[in-house]
Amino acid sequence: MGIGKILQISIPKVRLKNRDIDFVVDFIRRTSRDLNEEGVGLNIVVGNIGKKTINLDLDDIPIRELLNYVCDQADLKLVVKNNAILISNNQNSNP
Secondary structure (H helix, E strand, C coil): CCHHHHHHCEEEEEEEEEEEHHHHHHHHHHHHHHHCCCCCCCCEEECCCCCCEEEEEEEEEEHHHHHHHHHHHCCEEEEECCCCEEEEECCCCCC
16 A cells, blocks of 8 residues: 555544654554554654644544644644655744
C-alpha cells in the first residue's frame, strides 16, 4: 500500500489533550501501521521544530486530515514526498 492509500485510512478516535508533537507523531506512525492491512506505517520526518502542544478530539478522521489539523494547530508545514511525510517549521510564521 502506497503512501497515498495510507493517508486515506480513517482513525476511529483521536483524543489528544496537551500532548507534545513527538507523542502525536509517534501515535500517527503506530496507528497507521496498526490500521494498515499490510502492517506498513508512515515514515514521518520531523525537523527541529521546538516544543509544540496539540489538543484534538476527533472521530473517524483520515490520517491526511489529522496531519493537516496537527500542523495547522502547531503552525507547522507538512510536505508529502514519495515515501515520507516531512514536518517542519512554517516559513511564513513570525518569530
